[in-house]
Amino acid sequence: MKGMLYYPWWFFQCKVLGRRKPLQSVIFITDRCNLHCRHCNVVKEGPDARSKSFAEVRDELQYCYDAGSRFVDFEGGEPHLWRDKGADADIDALIACAREMGFHSTTVTTNAWMPITARSDLIWVSLDGLEAAHDDQRGSGSFARAMQHIDQSAHPNLNVNMVVTNRNHHDLEGVARLVKEHPHLRRMSFSFYVPYDSRDLLVPPDVRNAVIDRAIELKKDGYPLMNSLAGLDLLRDPQRFIHKRQCWISNFIMVDGTRLPACPGEAADVCEDCGFGMGAEMMLLFSLHPEMVKAGLSVRASS
Ligand SMILES: C[S@@+](CC[C@H](N)C(=O)[O-])C[C@H]1O[C@@H](n2cnc3c(N)ncnc32)[C@H](O)[C@@H]1O
Ligand code: SF4
Known part of the structure; x- marks a missing residue:
């Protein structure tokens, strides 16, 4: 079943028949990276770092598709670094493979340290503040490189994701303004730092x-924030949504091949400090909250 017909069918299967079929899959293709961000719990170095082969990712895509998923996010590490030389494949070969298989939409999340070349339907560029805060979180010179590559990109669906920590929270408005004013950027979303490894960067409740x-004010003033108003309100306190969470709507396949039926936060036992807007948004999606359905549809459209 293709296109828009699929979603009512998926919803019926899950909501009415109680099945747990993922709609989106997050596949970690490498844990190699060209940055070492303060807040990141993913990256490995030296002999511990690994990248999947093209055949491994293709099998994982098929597994996700067969399970019901129709959106795929390629994650890392840095996805632009991914190569399988033996198969003569780069990130675009994975994107093409997903499309041929029948996925409706592909996404790549990038630090934009390298030119943004991936031809996915949607790109998230990580900007964790304006220059000083971004460089503090992601390393010296990383903001200038990211902006240079945003300036050079002709991708029609380039968006920004900001992870808010206790060191960069003051820059949310600055990033929202940058996104609004930059001709190559469509929208931004933000999430709060999730304490997988340490609580040092956790944003205190008042902040x-x-x-x-x-x-909420910025969104009402027309800034291109994708988080829904209802999702933002829920995100104030994870206790308000974690007992009703529907995080199985995304399944995850980790770099070591581990297949998780839901967000890794569940396995890491950090739900009480959840900062992922998506946790709240998926709950709203499953209750067919109109704002969330509209936001979900518009971010996937390429123009
Ligand atoms: C792991 S990175 C991989 C893609 C790419 N290297 C990048 O930085 O955009 C994917 C996203 O996860 C975010 N992230 C990493 N560690 C996080 C944490 N502890 N809490 C919340 N988000 C986190 C990053 O900021 C980035 O937006
Ligand atoms: S660029 Fe992305 S994957 Fe690399 S260290 Fe930073 S957050 Fe982690």
């Missing part, structure tokens, strides 16, 4: 509330 208040 978290102030960031959400400001985000």
Whole structure:
């Protein structure tokens, strides 16, 4: 079943028949990276780092598709670094493979340290603040490189994701303005730092509330924030949504091949400190909240 007909069918299967079929898959293709961000829990170095082969990712895509998934996010590490020389394949070969298989949409998340060349339907560029805060979180010179590559990109669906920590929260408005004014950027979303490894960067509750208040104002003032108003409100306190969470809507395949039926946060036992807007948004999606359905459809459209 193709296109828009698929979603009511998926919803019926899951909501009415109680099945747990993922709609989106997050596949980690490498844990190699060209940056070493303060907040990141993914990256490995030296002999511990690994990249999957083309055949491994193709098998994982098929597994996800057969399970019901129709959106795929290629994650890392840095996806632009991924290569399988033996198969003469780069990230675009994975994107083409997913499309041929029948996925409706492909996404790549990038630090934009290298030119943004991936031809996915949607690109997330990570910007964790304006220059000083971004470089503090991601390393010296990383903001200038990311902006240079955004300036050079002709991708029609380039979006920004910001991870808000206790060191960069003051820059949410600056990033929202940058996105609004930059001709190559469509929208931004943000999430709060999730304490997988340490709690040092965790945003305290009063600051978290102030960031959400400001985000709601910015959205009402026409800034291109993708988080829904209802999702932002829920994100104030994870206790308000984690018992109703529907995080199985995304399944995850880790770099070591581990297949998780839901967000890795569940396995890492960090749901009480969830900062992922997606956790709240997926709950809203499953209750067919109109704002969320509209946001979900518009971010996947390429123009
Ligand atoms: C792991 S990175 C991989 C893609 C690419 N290297 C990048 O930085 O965009 C994917 C996203 O996860 C975010 N991220 C990493 N560690 C996080 C954490 N502890 N809490 C919340 N988001 C995190 C990154 O900021 C980035 O937006
Ligand atoms: S660029 Fe992405 S994958 Fe690399 S260290 Fe930073 S957040 Fe992690």
